[in-house]
Amino acid sequence: MTDQIFDSNSYLNMELLRFTTAGSVDDGKSTLIGRLLYDSKSIFEDQYENIRATSERRGENFVNLALLTDGLRAEREQGITIDVAYRYFSTPKRKFIIADTPGHIQYTRNMVTGASTANLAIILIDARNGVVEQTRRHSLIASLLGIQHLAVCINKMDLVDHSKEVFDNIVKDYREFASRLQAKDIQFIPISALNGDNVVTRSVNMPWYEGVTLLYLLETVYIAGDINHIDARFPVQYVIRPYKDEFHDYRGYAGRLSSGVLRPGDKVAILPSGFTTTIKAIEFDGEQLIEAYAPMSVTVLIEDDIDISRGDMIVRENNQPQISQDIEVMVCWMGDKPLQANGKYAIKHTTKDARCVVKEIKYQLDISTLHRITDQPEINMNDIGRITIRTTAPLLYDSYKKNRETGAFIMIDEGTNVTVGACIILE
Amino acid sequence: MSFTLNHLKSLESEAIYVIREAAAQFQNPAILFSGGKDSIAVTYLAKKAFYPAPIPFPLVHIDTGHNFRETLDYRDKLVAKLGAKLIVASVQDSINQSRVTEERGYNASRIRLQTTTLLDAIEKYKFDCCIGGARRDEEKARAKERFFSHRDEFGQWDPKQQRPELWNLFNGRKNVGEHFRVFPISNWTELDVWQYIGMENIELPSLYFSHRRRVFERDGALLAESPYIPMKPTEIVEERVIRFRTIGDITSTGAALSGATTVDQIIQEVAATRLTERGGRADDKRSETSMEDRKKEGYF
Numbered sequence: 001m002t003d004q005i006f007d008s009n010s011y012l013n014m015e016l017l018r019f020t021t022a023g024s025v026d027d028g029k030s031t032l033i034g035r036l037l038y039d040s041k042s043i044f045e046d047q048y049e050n051i052r053a054t055s056e057r058r059g060e061n062f063v064n065l066a067l068l069t070d071g072l073r074a075e076r077e078q079g080i081t082i083d084v085a086y087r088y089f090s091t092p093k094r095k096f097i098i099a100d101t102p103g104h105i106q107y108t109r110n111m112v113t114g115a116s117t118a119n120l121a122i123i124l125i126d127a128r129n130g131v132v133e134q135t136r137r138h139s140l141i142a143s144l145l146g147i148q149h150l151a152v153c154i155n156k157m158d159l160v161d162h163s164k165e166v167f168d169n170i171v172k173d174y175r176e177f178a179s180r181l182q183a184k185d186i187q188f189i190p191i192s193a194l195n196g197d198n199v200v201t202r203s204v205n206m207p208w209y210e211g212v213t214l215l216y217l218l219e220t221v222y223i224a225g226d227i228n229h230i231d232a233r234f235p236v237q238y239v240i241r242p243y244k245d246e247f248h249d250y251r252g253y254a255g256r257l258s259s260g261v262l263r264p265g266d267k268v269a270i271l272p273s274g275f276t277t278t279i280k281a282i283e284f285d286g287e288q289l290i291e292a293y294a295p296m297s298v299t300v301l302i303e304d305d306i307d308i309s310r311g312d313m314i315v316r317e318n319n320q321p322q323i324s325q326d327i328e329v330m331v332c333w334m335g336d337k338p339l340q341a342n343g344k345y346a347i348k349h350t351t352k353d354a355r356c357v358v359k360e361i362k363y364q365l366d367i368s369t370l371h372r373i374t375d376q377p378e379i380n381m382n383d384i385g386r387i388t389i390r391t392t393a394p395l396l397y398d399s400y401k402k403n404r405e406t407g408a409f410i411m412i413d414e415g416t417n418v419t420v421g422a423c424i425i426l427e
Numbered sequence: 428m429s430f431t432l433n434h435l436k437s438l439e440s441e442a443i444y445v446i447r448e449a450a451a452q453f454q455n456p457a458i459l460f461s462g463g464k465d466s467i468a469v470t471y472l473a474k475k476a477f478y479p480a481p482i483p484f485p486l487v488h489i490d491t492g493h494n495f496r497e498t499l500d501y502r503d504k505l506v507a508k509l510g511a512k513l514i515v516a517s518v519q520d521s522i523n524q525s526r527v528t529e530e531r532g533y534n535a536s537r538i539r540l541q542t543t544t545l546l547d548a549i550e551k552y553k554f555d556c557c558i559g560g561a562r563r564d565e566e567k568a569r570a571k572e573r574f575f576s577h578r579d580e581f582g583q584w585d586p587k588q589q590r591p592e593l594w595n596l597f598n599g600r601k602n603v604g605e606h607f608r609v610f611p612i613s614n615w616t617e618l619d620v621w622q623y624i625g626m627e628n629i630e631l632p633s634l635y636f637s638h639r640r641r642v643f644e645r646d647g648a649l650l651a652e653s654p655y656i657p658m659k660p661t662e663i664v665e666e667r668v669i670r671f672r673t674i675g676d677i678t679s680t681g682a683a684l685s686g687a688t689t690v691d692q693i694i695q696e697v698a699a700t701r702l703t704e705r706g707g708r709a710d711d712k713r714s715e716t717s718m719e720d721r722k723k724e725g726y727f
Contacts, residue, residue: 013433013434014433014434015431015433015434016434016437083571083586083587083589084571085563085567085570085571086563086564086570086613086614087564087570088563088564088614088616095434097614109591110591112591112593113591113592113593116593116594117594117595224429224431227430229430237444237447237448237451238447238450238451238477240477240478240479240480241480242479242480242481243480244479244480247479247480250479252479254447254476254477255447256440256443256444256595261430283478284475285474285475285478286478286479293430294430295432295437295440295441296432296436296440297439297440297441297443297444297447297476299478310451334591346600348596348597348598349596351448351451404594405594405595408593408594408596409596410593410594410596410598412598412600417598417600417601417602418590419590419591419592419593419598422591422593
């Protein structure tokens, strides 16, 4: 990058890949990210000098690349990752946002956070330990959160003599478990994050491996099909009323398309009222657009004078979401206190605020076996389970499988205001 | 028909979504405006978010009193152009009122004192949300920030107890006396900001472009000669051709040798550089975790 002229236009037209990393404690996650950043020349000299000096001071006999991502004092002291850290790098092919999430069991909520916006998940397995409970938990969460692409990296191959047999056995174990997951695209790569084997450059130590390197996979995995361009869903976020003479009767409905495409002239329905009208114009910063598609932020103007406010949704008349107050949900629980049957919680769904009551806890999912525990199920922090809720106002939703934005909501403890549940709508 | 947004357009859309969300969820938000390119970009995005209505909240400048003249000129011009409301909270006032004590010595700076001035302003004007231009790629503690970042009644950030932030659902619920910091351009890199400034033709303070200035070297950074920075006898002032990569308080803003006079040249320079943007910031060099420590106290 230093030697050549930087091509501004090709940078502008690059695609963005968001991925998340998951593994158990000491699987070498931070080292892997450090390696990706270092080998793709995304680390700056002063950053490198800083971690080199810190490694030396701590008596480590190599430059500890994990220090690049462990930014908090407590993380550096304990040598672990506590909170999601976001990292950015680019290659000539793509821009990347990494959500580096902690592997400890008590911080699973951060893993869910990182996974909720990711296109791809890197699942790290320590070659010496094989598939462990954390591997299953992380894979399940990634799959549940609709991540289509999993890159399973079997790390620390240097510690098992770069053995093909070890790799093959882990792949077999993983496949057996993964047959019950929803993710369609799963790739396996034997790596050594510490030495850089198969991360950016091909390993000379594992000639038996004929697949691609991790970076190549990240640069080429097909993600354009991940966005739903069929179902137009426009949750109204904010109503723009200028109160200026030249914009006397202006009412603009500001928001971001969750999915689909809208054009001026489209026949639309305003939900939940059900009134129908036509889109008069779609604007952005004073400019008239001929169409808007997800995930664009725009302002929509309509022909008729209809009362619309935040939390309402503009959709095509002939393609509407479901409307109900009784919702079937998979919940990842993040609260200190267990989920309360009959408990009441605040919820945020698209731009709508409401409250809900938990009508029934149907089962808790055993993460290791994917078995359903139906006998007195209890959902504690880091547990996943199926529940039925009833909301104070009807939600306008699609299933999460069809739509990652209108199919998800969060539950909030009304006493502490803390986000306690990540909810995925099933049908 | 491909229906794809390029990387910058999707970052712009995300930032506008976050700004509108702040306007919708809070009673009394404000933009923290430093005169630097990041807060300029945020202000510009806020203008787009509500057009044709004006930005529905004021710009707040926490003024250390140690400014580059160019920054203040630019600020006043921008405020006039946008028809926005400007609130200036001054560190000098906080010193005069004995709220804080001025640091002494060669590396004395008002960076840390700003925290008190900022928190006092939040209390005085009852802001429940301060929108800032911090980016996660700037600094390792900022890499851990949420878009909606909770602050307790003392203005403190608790990085170990952050609320999970799922999908694009931002939880801005709080108790009385608490507030939020909101960071719309969290996911932008330095290069993204420059590309955006170029693409949108946004006017910037002249300090960002190459010019001749009297500077001296301290701890590997070039600092501008100024009445606010006491110099050591061994330090020599020289006129050099420089530009600033970040703009903050004059005592802690490092200059870089550069001949870049246009945004395009700056983009080339940023793309090729091997040093981080904050590498020239004396305020970050105080300790390995100085940003984290300041943020916990309530800093930007």
